[in-house]
Amino acid sequence: MSDYTIWEPADAAAHVRVPEPGDDKYSRGVLGVITGSAQYPGAAVLGVEAALRTGVGMVRYVGPKSVGRAVLARRPEAVAGAGRVQAWLIGSGMDHASRSAATGDRMAEALRQELPTVLDGGAFDLYTRSHGPTVLTPHYRELARVLDSSVEEIAADPGAAAAHAADTLGVTVLLKGHTSYVAGPGGLRLASSTAPSWLATAGAGDALGGILGALVATHYEDILADPAVLGRLAASACVLHGLAAERASGGGPLTILDLAAAIPATISDLLAH
Numbered sequence: 001m002s003d004y005t006i007w008e009p010a011d012a013a014a015h016v017r018v019p020e021p022g023d024d025k026y027s028r029g030v031l032g033v034i035t036g037s038a039q040y041p042g043a044a045v046l047g048v049e050a051a052l053r054t055g056v057g058m059v060r061y062v063g064p065k066s067v068g069r070a071v072l073a074r075r076p077e078a079v080a081g082a083g084r085v086q087a088w089l090i091g092s093g094m095d096h097a098s099r100s101a102a103t104g105d106r107m108a109e110a111l112r113q114e115l116p117t118v119l120d121g122g123a124f125d126l127y128t129r130s131h132g133p134t135v136l137t138p139h140y141r142e143l144a145r146v147l148d149s150s151v152e153e154i155a156a157d158p159g160a161a162a163a164h165a166a167d168t169l170g171v172t173v174l175l176k177g178h179t180s181y182v183a184g185p186g187g188l189r190l191a192s193s194t195a196p197s198w199l200a201t202a203g204a205g206d207a208l209g210g211i212l213g214a215l216v217a218t219h220y221e222d223i224l225a226d227p228a229v230l231g232r233l234a235a236s237a238c239v240l241h242g243l244a245a246e247r248a249s250g251g252g253p254l255t256i257l258d259l260a261a262a263i264p265a266t267i268s269d270l271l272a273h
């Protein structure tokens, strides 16, 4: 932990791109989303919800048709089907072992574009094929699988595990937990623990993926110019996620749709201070 700098709300505020009068939906950035599966359609719904609430020019959902229908039922603002995007969010709510050929093809096509990419749960196996600036968002069990290690080893020193993963895999790693650790291959080390423990509930990570996806899509040019920006955005996503959870919780339980609904006011508060 000593190598890590705490990423503060003011740091996160500086990493929200506020639209300007000359912006349109494309100049703000389009996020492509390949998440969800027949088994876990809700993960796609939650990620898209959180991305749209964080602010992005457009979300294009490019997953299975049945999941796309669930996404659109909740969020008609999302656009279903392939098209040009500036960043990708891939892998929440899917199991890499049971990935369909169609999903595998969509992922391969996305990764070929060398765009800034967030890889979540069911897509960690693809990190070597992701040639754009890439951030992985594992929890402890997932990082243990990626590193062929054990949960106990990760839990013993999560900051060191995240740093080791970033250095050996050559990607940015956001290791999720009560404290989340962001490590970048260039020695970037940021930590955040803004979230209440009420956030330990199913779907919380799917929402984090959406928040981070939106921040990445709206900063794609900055990331391409300096890949270290990706780590700062990852830490900013953790701060926003934690503060939105705190606002939704108010000291009690929360659902992930409550968290998503709290994101806009969380951002406007951050920008006002």
Ligand SMILES: NC(=O)C1=CN([C@@H]2O[C@H](COP(=O)(O)OP(=O)(O)OC[C@H]3O[C@@H](n4cnc5c(N)ncnc54)[C@H](O)[C@@H]3O)[C@@H](O)[C@H]2O)[C@@H](O)CC1
Pocket (backbone or CB within 6 Å): 039, 040, 041, 042, 043, 044, 091, 092, 093, 094, 095, 121, 122, 139, 141, 142, 202, 203, 204, 205, 206
């Ligand atoms: N609404 C949704 O669609 C959601 C989908 N989710 C998806 O669900 C999939 C699995 O995610 P995980 O993070 O659980 O994956 P993991 O593979 O890390 O966790 C599964 C492990 O938890 C253990 N386990 C299961 N139930 C348990 C219990 N009651 N008590 C103790 N241990 C238990 C299992 O034995 C297994 O080892 C991912 O694809 C994820 O994206 C989750 O994000 C939750 C919400």
Ligand SMILES: Nc1ncnc2c1ncn2[C@@H]1O[C@H](COP(=O)(O)OP(=O)(O)O)[C@@H](O)[C@H]1O
Pocket (backbone or CB within 6 Å): 139, 176, 177, 178, 179, 180, 195, 196, 197, 198, 199, 200, 201, 202, 203, 204, 205, 206, 207, 208, 241
């Ligand atoms: N005890 C805790 N306190 C605060 N935040 C937590 C706690 N446990 C988990 N979280 C946060 O909740 C999210 C859980 O993500 P993940 O394990 O991927 O869940 P899911 O797969 O259900 O979406 C992460 O952002 C993590 O940082």
